[in-house]
Amino acid sequence: MPAKRVPDIVVARLPLYLRALSAMQHSGKEFTSSQEMAQWLGISSAQIRKDLSHFGEFGKQGTGYSITGLQQKLRQILNLEREWPIIIIGAGNIGSAIANYPGFAHRGFRVCAVFDNDPRKIGSHIGRYEVYDVRELPTFVRRHGIQLAMIAVPAESAQEVADLAIAAGIKAILNYAPINLSVPDHIRVENIDPVLHLQHMTYYLA
Amino acid sequence: MPAKRVPDIVVARLPLYLRALSAMQHSGKEFTSSQEMAQWLGISSAQIRKDLSHFGEFGKQGTGYSITGLQQKLRQILNLEREWPIIIIGAGNIGSAIANYPGFAHRGFRVCAVFDNDPRKIGSHIGRYEVYDVRELPTFVRRHGIQLAMIAVPAESAQEVADLAIAAGIKAILNYAPINLSVPDHIRVENIDPVLHLQHMTYYLA
Numbered sequence: 001m002p003a004k005r006v007p008d009i010v011v012a013r014l015p016l017y018l019r020a021l022s023a024m025q026h027s028g029k030e031f032t033s034s035q036e037m038a039q040w041l042g043i044s045s046a047q048i049r050k051d052l053s054h055f056g057e058f059g060k061q062g063t064g065y066s067i068t069g070l071q072q073k074l075r076q077i078l079n080l081e082r083e084w085p086i087i088i089i090g091a092g093n094i095g096s097a098i099a100n101y102p103g104f105a106h107r108g109f110r111v112c113a114v115f116d117n118d119p120r121k122i123g124s125h126i127g128r129y130e131v132y133d134v135r136e137l138p139t140f141v142r143r144h145g146i147q148l149a150m151i152a153v154p155a156e157s158a159q160e161v162a163d164l165a166i167a168a169g170i171k172a173i174l175n176y177a178p179i180n181l182s183v184p185d186h187i188r189v190e191n192i193d194p195v196l197h198l199q200h201m202t203y204y205l206a
Numbered sequence: 207m208p209a210k211r212v213p214d215i216v217v218a219r220l221p222l223y224l225r226a227l228s229a230m231q232h233s234g235k236e237f238t239s240s241q242e243m244a245q246w247l248g249i250s251s252a253q254i255r256k257d258l259s260h261f262g263e264f265g266k267q268g269t270g271y272s273i274t275g276l277q278q279k280l281r282q283i284l285n286l287e288r289e290w291p292i293i294i295i296g297a298g299n300i301g302s303a304i305a306n307y308p309g310f311a312h313r314g315f316r317v318c319a320v321f322d323n324d325p326r327k328i329g330s331h332i333g334r335y336e337v338y339d340v341r342e343l344p345t346f347v348r349r350h351g352i353q354l355a356m357i358a359v360p361a362e363s364a365q366e367v368a369d370l371a372i373a374a375g376i377k378a379i380l381n382y383a384p385i386n387l388s389v390p391d392h393i394r395v396e397n398i399d400p401v402l403h404l405q406h407m408t409y410y411l412a
Binding site: 011012014015016018019020023040041042077078079080084086093094096097098100101103104107108109147148150171172174178179180188190192193194195196197198199200201202203204205 | 217218220221222224225226229246247248283284285286290292299300302303304306307309310313314315353354356377378380384385386394396398399400401402403404405406407408409410411
């Protein structure tokens, strides 16, 4: 399987395709085409076909893509046939909002613990999660073999918390703190910073 | 000015450069180089030089980039020399977390109102914001000439809310609802969906 050679920018689009297919399925459709997906996503149909061609042949002449079939294949490619446990580090506004976000469960993820270092927060509850002391994080991560963490602490604590998580075995971080984390080469980091998106858009505004 | 021709993917990286420069400035530095920025950001120095070259000559042989100078230039390019008022639509967990996010003010943005359609939320307070009835949105947007909105409502309401905002004059949307919005060509939309990032990373996990 040539999957290892697929450009990262192609991999980044696969979750978008999966999300569009789920929406189509919910609207009662069984088949789609690269043209329809293109219209849905604002990506060219040629791009979609080219992206998918990295992973084999999916569509059929005439009928297009089976929505269930393509979803299944994308889940398999993205390692989503299992459910991934995730921890959240930081029980502030953003950490709490993520912990209560209902959109993880059906898409391959399950929040399994929230950590903080603030004695006033430790032991309190966020939705159905008790907030644990961040000092318990290494043991928790090792015991449950957790590879994914979301970091939602202030910028000035984010690097320290990332180092702790990585030392404990975390392999991939979704970082909500507005800084660039320094991590070893084998660790994946993605960043969520609303200001980067807003500043990108103001370029185009008068 | 050739700015209109700059590829969108280049524009998308400029806010990252600006964020790195601010961090460098806070750490007390006055000058930097494309090599140092590259190391900071995990982007090649050639890429950084090429991106910046779209907008003119910045660096000086020997001394590199003046951090303040390059920040100023990037702010100018991204239209950040003014402060942009933004509205938030949706006063749930995510809307509340965004409303209380301290990272907007120094980076060009000011949240100026939060809207919801839930009678139990209308009139309540989120931090220093009173939650307004979404029916007041069109008048508010027109009166204050607001162009930017963040949408943090459930997926099933997001399109309706986007249509309302666009009809009132909103030109750019940061969408936290996990769906693809359909908007006219002249409207900018950026999406924040943590699951897309997580699914991108699980591709690389065993």
